[in-house]
Amino acid sequence: MENAISVSQVNNYIKSIFDAELMLQNIFVYGEIGTYKVTNGIAYFNLKDEMGVLPCVLFGADSFPAFEVGDQVVVGGRVSYYVKGGKLSFNAFSIERFGIGLLYQQFLELKSKLEAKGYFDEAIKRPLPARVRRIGVVSSETGAVIQDIIDVTTRRNDTVDIVLYPVKVQGLGADKEIAKAIDFFSTYDKVDVIIVARGGGSIEDLQPFNTEIVADAAFRCRKPLVSAVGHETDYTIIDFVSDLRAPTPSAAAELVVNKKSDEYELLQGILDDATNKINQKIIDRSQDIKLCNMRNDKQIANLILQTKNQLFKSLFMVERLCLSKLNATMVAINDYKSKFAHYDIASLTDKGFVKVFANGRLIKSVADVLVGQPIEVSLMNGKISAIVDGVNRGEDL
Numbered sequence: 001m002e003n004a005i006s007v008s009q010v011n012n013y014i015k016s017i018f019d020a021e022l023m024l025q026n027i028f029v030y031g032e033i034g035t036y037k038v039t040n041g042i043a044y045f046n047l048k049d050e051m052g053v054l055p056c057v058l059f060g061a062d063s064f065p066a067f068e069v070g071d072q073v074v075v076g077g078r079v080s081y082y083v084k085g086g087k088l089s090f091n092a093f094s095i096e097r098f099g100i101g102l103l104y105q106q107f108l109e110l111k112s113k114l115e116a117k118g119y120f121d122e123a124i125k126r127p128l129p130a131r132v133r134r135i136g137v138v139s140s141e142t143g144a145v146i147q148d149i150i151d152v153t154t155r156r157n158d159t160v161d162i163v164l165y166p167v168k169v170q171g172l173g174a175d176k177e178i179a180k181a182i183d184f185f186s187t188y189d190k191v192d193v194i195i196v197a198r199g200g201g202s203i204e205d206l207q208p209f210n211t212e213i214v215a216d217a218a219f220r221c222r223k224p225l226v227s228a229v230g231h232e233t234d235y236t237i238i239d240f241v242s243d244l245r246a247p248t249p250s251a252a253a254e255l256v257v258n259k260k261s262d263e264y265e266l267l268q269g270i271l272d273d274a275t276n277k278i279n280q281k282i283i284d285r286s287q288d289i290k291l292c293n294m295r296n297d298k299q300i301a302n303l304i305l306q307t308k309n310q311l312f313k314s315l316f317m318v319e320r321l322c323l324s325k326l327n328a329t330m331v332a333i334n335d336y337k338s339k340f341a342h343y344d345i346a347s348l349t350d351k352g353f354v355k356v357f358a359n360g361r362l363i364k365s366v367a368d369v370l371v372g373q374p375i376e377v378s379l380m381n382g383k384i385s386a387i388v389d390g391v392n393r394g395e396d397l
Helices: 007-018 102-116 145-155 172-185 212-220 237-241 248-257 260-291 295-343 345-350
Strands: 029-039 042-048 051-058 071-084 087-100 136-137 161-166 193-198 226-228 355-358 374-379 382-387
Touching: 007 042, 007 071, 029 051, 029 087, 029 212, 029 248, 042 087, 051 071, 071 136, 102 212, 136 145, 136 248, 145 161, 145 248, 161 172, 161 193, 172 193, 172 212, 193 248, 212 237
Parallel strands: 051 087, 136 161, 136 193, 193 226
Antiparallel strands: 029 042, 029 071, 042 051, 071 087, 355 374, 374 382
């Protein structure tokens, strides 16, 4: 190993090569801004084209105009190698805009085209259903987005179902998968509303949602469609075509799903309205009876009997409606009780699962105990004291 050299020696040698290359000391580079962030007056950004990416640093960024992702710029500066971090960067001394980014330009052109075709017309947008029983979600099956939608939906109303159509949300072919999923849910009778969702990202990451194939699918969709793509500040073509835009996937679930308590109030309102109508019917019939006082007794008796029959029929229908709703609620409650019973601690202990403690701490890993250490095993009907005589780690089994 006598010929080995240190990391800093290698990095300093690389830096000396770049510093000695005069061509790299004062050059101008053009490209599209991929990322842009200013911290303490220093701008950190990536300059890119179709074939590569160049990390850049601009000191004194506050003295230059603000730039955004997608801007085409010309940057003057020098190539530098950061020894301590082992990274190459382009130290910029100037930056100026010379055009709009290709993707952003395509976005504007498609937006104008679809707007002229009436894709964004407010008059054709569908309202959300008053009550949603099942949601169709078009998103990735991994990541935080679908979990956020599930969490918010469950918190607001745990009787609402979610059907996920998993798709790629970025990269080659993602737009075709998204359009296919929207078309599927459009004719799927078992969902009431559709949410198309993904997290935030760069304009490149969100590109599948800025394509005409996805816009066409959203426009011909027969179900109410909610777009929840990116962060609140991100706008994509599907946002304008959809029936409703939500700033985030979590907000989409908030907008679509009614609270269970609100649905109970709605049901109570229906019952109150039915009762008021029945009472009004009684009042109206009573007035009719008074108007018939001059008629013979038989006519009056028949009218009273008819009124009673109608009243009993209405009350019977109300009673059946209430019992049906009550039975459905009880079935749902019993179902959830049955599910929760599987996770009861006593039930798990009865099946042979135990808890192991050492020095009063719950043991969760073999790394938490040592050979010869006293431990305590907690069973359903008592405890066992023992001494660890060996530890087998996962890779040893």
